[in-house]
Amino acid sequence: MIAVSEALERILAGLRPTGAETVALPDGWGRVLARPVAARLTQPPVDVSAMDGYALRAAEATLGARLRLAGASPAGRPFTEALRPGEAVRIFTGGALPPGADAILLQEDARAEDGHVTPTEAPRAGRWIRRAGLDFRLGDVLLQPGRRLSARDVGLAAAANHPWLHVHRRPRVAILATGDEIVLPGEALPPGGIVSSNAHALSALVRAAGAEPLVLPIAGDDRAAIGASAEAAAGCDLIVTTGGASVGEHDLVQSALEPLGFSLDFWKIAMRPGKPLIWGGLRGAPLLGLPGNPVSAIVCAVVFLVPALRRLSGLPAAPVETRSALLGRPLEANDRRQDYLRAELSRDTQGRQVVTPFPVQDSSMLATLARADALVVRAPGAPAAGANTEVEFVELSFLGV
Amino acid sequence: MIAVSEALERILAGLRPTGAETVALPDGWGRVLARPVAARLTQPPVDVSAMDGYALRAAEATLGARLRLAGASPAGRPFTEALRPGEAVRIFTGGALPPGADAILLQEDARAEDGHVTPTEAPRAGRWIRRAGLDFRLGDVLLQPGRRLSARDVGLAAAANHPWLHVHRRPRVAILATGDEIVLPGEALPPGGIVSSNAHALSALVRAAGAEPLVLPIAGDDRAAIGASAEAAAGCDLIVTTGGASVGEHDLVQSALEPLGFSLDFWKIAMRPGKPLIWGGLRGAPLLGLPGNPVSAIVCAVVFLVPALRRLSGLPAAPVETRSALLGRPLEANDRRQDYLRAELSRDTQGRQVVTPFPVQDSSMLATLARADALVVRAPGAPAAGANTEVEFVELSFLGV
Numbered sequence: 117m118i119a120v121s122e123a124l125e126r127i128l129a130g131l132r133p134t135g136a137e138t139v140a141l142p143d144g145w146g147r148v149l150a151r152p153v154a155a156r157l158t159q160p161p162v163d164v165s166a167m168d169g170y171a172l173r174a175a176e177a178t179l180g181a182r183l184r185l186a187g188a189s190p191a192g193r194p195f196t197e198a199l200r201p202g203e204a205v206r207i208f209t210g211g212a213l214p215p216g217a218d219a220i221l222l223q224e225d226a227r228a229e230d231g232h233v234t235p236t237e238a239p240r241a242g243r244w245i246r247r248a249g250l251d252f253r254l255g256d257v258l259l260q261p262g263r264r265l266s267a268r269d270v271g272l273a274a275a276a277n278h279p280w281l282h283v284h285r286r287p288r289v290a291i292l293a294t295g296d297e298i299v300l301p302g303e304a305l306p307p308g309g310i311v312s313s314n315a316h317a318l319s320a321l322v323r324a325a326g327a328e329p330l331v332l333p334i335a336g337d338d339r340a341a342i343g344a345s346a347e348a349a350a351g352c353d354l355i356v357t358t359g360g361a362s363v364g365e366h367d368l369v370q371s372a373l374e375p376l377g378f379s380l381d382f383w384k385i386a387m388r389p390g391k392p393l394i395w396g397g398l399r400g401a402p403l404l405g406l407p408g409n410p411v412s413a414i415v416c417a418v419v420f421l422v423p424a425l426r427r428l429s430g431l432p433a434a435p436v437e438t439r440s441a442l443l444g445r446p447l448e449a450n451d452r453r454q455d456y457l458r459a460e461l462s463r464d465t466q467g468r469q470v471v472t473p474f475p476v477q478d479s480s481m482l483a484t485l486a487r488a489d490a491l492v493v494r495a496p497g498a499p500a501a502g503a504n505t506e507v508e509f510v511e512l513s514f515l516g517v
Numbered sequence: 518m519i520a521v522s523e524a525l526e527r528i529l530a531g532l533r534p535t536g537a538e539t540v541a542l543p544d545g546w547g548r549v550l551a552r553p554v555a556a557r558l559t560q561p562p563v564d565v566s567a568m569d570g571y572a573l574r575a576a577e578a579t580l581g582a583r584l585r586l587a588g589a590s591p592a593g594r595p596f597t598e599a600l601r602p603g604e605a606v607r608i609f610t611g612g613a614l615p616p617g618a619d620a621i622l623l624q625e626d627a628r629a630e631d632g633h634v635t636p637t638e639a640p641r642a643g644r645w646i647r648r649a650g651l652d653f654r655l656g657d658v659l660l661q662p663g664r665r666l667s668a669r670d671v672g673l674a675a676a677a678n679h680p681w682l683h684v685h686r687r688p689r690v691a692i693l694a695t696g697d698e699i700v701l702p703g704e705a706l707p708p709g710g711i712v713s714s715n716a717h718a719l720s721a722l723v724r725a726a727g728a729e730p731l732v733l734p735i736a737g738d739d740r741a742a743i744g745a746s747a748e749a750a751a752g753c754d755l756i757v758t759t760g761g762a763s764v765g766e767h768d769l770v771q772s773a774l775e776p777l778g779f780s781l782d783f784w785k786i787a788m789r790p791g792k793p794l795i796w797g798g799l800r801g802a803p804l805l806g807l808p809g810n811p812v813s814a815i816v817c818a819v820v821f822l823v824p825a826l827r828r829l830s831g832l833p834a835a836p837v838e839t840r841s842a843l844l845g846r847p848l849e850a851n852d853r854r855q856d857y858l859r860a861e862l863s864r865d866t867q868g869r870q871v872v873t874p875f876p877v878q879d880s881s882m883l884a885t886l887a888r889a890d891a892l893v894v895r896a897p898g899a900p901a902a903g904a905n906t907e908v909e910f911v912e913l914s915f916l917g918v
Contacts, residue, residue, distance in 0.1 A: 141702055141717055142717055142720055142721065142732070144721075145721035145725065145917075146724075146725075146917065148710070157706065157712070159711075159883075160711075160881070161709075163728070166881065171810075173775055186674060188757070189707070190697070190698075190738075191569075191695040191696065191697075191698040191711070192696065192698020192699070192707075192709050192710060192711070192738075193698070193709055194708055194709040196708075208697065209809075209810070210711070210809075210810075210881075211709075213829065240606070246879065246881050249881065250881060250882065251881055251882050251883055251884055251885075252883075252884045257885075258884055259887070264889070265721075266721075266913065266914065266917065266918055267718050267719075267721035267722040267725055267815070267917065267918045268718060268815055268883070268886050268887040268889075268913070268918060269887050270717050270720075270721040271714040271715065271717055271719075271815065271883060271887070272714070272718075272720055272883050272884060272886075272887040273702075273720025274702045274712055274713065274714035274717040274718070275712050275714035275883050276809065277702050277703065277706070277710075277712045278702055278703070279701070279702040279703030282758070295592065295593065295596065296591070296592070296593040297591075297592040297593020297594070297611065298593070300680070301542055301674075301675045301678050301679055301680040301791045302678065302679070302680030302681075305558065305678070306593075306597055306911075307597075308562075308592070308593050308594055308595040308612075308613055309676055310560075310561075310592070310611070310676075311558070311676050311677070312675065312677045313672040313675035313676035314672065316542055316543055316671050316672055316675040317668050317671055317673075317675070318668075318672075319543055319546075319668060320543065320546035320666075320667075320668035320671040320672070321668040323546055323547075324546065324547070324668055331543070337591075337593075339613070354859055356863055389829025408610075408611075409610070409611075410672055410676065414669055414672065415666070432519065440868070467841070477588070478647065478651065479566070480561070480567070480611075480647050480651060480652055481651065481652050481653055482560075482652055482653075482669070482672060482673050482676050483653045483657075483659055483673055484652075485669050485673075486659070486660070486667070486669040486670050486673040488669075512667070512669070514915065516546075516547065516667065516668065517667055517669060
């Protein structure tokens, strides 16, 4: 059995980000940038007004002065003549400052009549002027590769005049569920049968991580069937199997794949739920074998598959992020396996975040997992912890999982 | 000017969730459930083993006893005959407990030879048995309407034997950017021109919230053009405009829409950035008019559009969630407008979360907004706050925004 951290390091070390593809700007949302986005213009391109009012010279705009209105400078239609002495120009938010002007008289501080304007409050030179390049300058790198693009990033790339973006191709992930006992939802259920849930949960998790799932037909507990399905995964960036990872007589994934050239890296991890976990390679494609138990499969997917998908997508190699909160009930000392306890989040009377593990943690309880907000992480050999101790947890909703 | 909270209440009160549609199970991820998902079976359907080992009677399984192996009960192929005295059955994780058995002898606690098994450790009755219905029972409501489906929920619905789900239709949201000065990214940029970024950022935000954007062609500052674009929004669940929301001479949205039957609810909010915000209705469709300034538009979208989209999607009416952290630098007392300060998140030396507003908060700085992790919320009239004071913030990455 190897430690969770070592297993994750070995998994991440075996993965390379996908190549770049070119997508239209609106399709960039949620994708990971493969090439930098540099500004193709300076924003604002010239000095502009931050408010509606009048552009003028501060030195002339004394209380009661009467300045002739020479024109208007709305956003998009700059007034390009130089301001002559005694003149002002009507200006609007985003409008270009006319040459010669050095101040903005706010419209609520002005009285306008007969083509003239009179300050009722003296403006200060430079105030309410946005200088050219305040937001960004031509050539500035605004977005770096390896960043998942937010809605704001898409807006920024647009503002920097990019109709196209270069992003990492979505990783293609084959998902193979194995087991004689599982059938597709809605199909006739034989005695002892279980409806297949892992492939569908994992497919959703793969989509949540921005990758593309390929759900293969269920393979029975039969070497030939597993082998044939694995062939169908050719060309994928990652193969994920579920079931058949341990060494019982009915656990066949490893033995089915060996004749096809499967090379095993490791297959046992000191964690709960989820001890049997296969990591290896099949004809150049990395293969992650998750346990068949639905709760173990999803917890292992959060811990190993999510970071793997991120790495393949072009994000930095890193474990899934944890937060800390106060423990809602005491926990016994942990044994040598890293524990991931299904838990609820709440607030205490002082508004502090509390994370409370469910009392029953049986790894077959999918309804409990679906209800959980968080997985409390308990390190191997962690001592008993009292209520209100600070503990680390993975927030599940944060991942769309 | 009305308060942010009142504005949000009025917006949410005017919205109804979309109707239901039927989607295949894998398309349910991220959608909001419209009808309950009740279990169509009991899981596990019978008592099953939680481990690989031998099913037997605890009373007979004394140390050194020799029990005859009567057969095997792997997952999916139950051994259905009753266990006779002196018998054991090979069993695997998930395998049905044969009638008469009351205990599981773990395989590591057993010695098997010549069709017999001998305990090397005495098993305890009931241990390692998962009772029928431990996960859920036929008819249990597992997922309630009004819940956005996680990957785990999809797995749970699958396990409960649902190949189809009934979810709220994705809200259709028309997005109309107005302004003579804006052009599409990559198009020729006239003097004083600005590349349109709002529609693209808002379109991404709409997708991030699980709704469907309809980006209308840009309308110039011209009543007829705005009116024609608004007609193109017919059939949408929400119309979002950007630009033209204030009362300057070049702000035309309200006056362009009035002849088309626009009814205004309010249009000024005590917040910064983002004072001018239109809320009203156009021929039965709610209309949200965001400011033209990109930072104001996105901040207003986080505060008002995200909750509106959630409500339309079938989620409960609620403001966007906030968290609290320690302030990274002192802030002056606030005036009468609710402030949303662009800020970075970090950890202090004790590992506590710190949120630090950027020193320059000009509402034209889109690059700063894209860099921000959070918006620190400052209530109207909030007193000066020292570093390390606890403050509320909206976490932007959490929203995919």
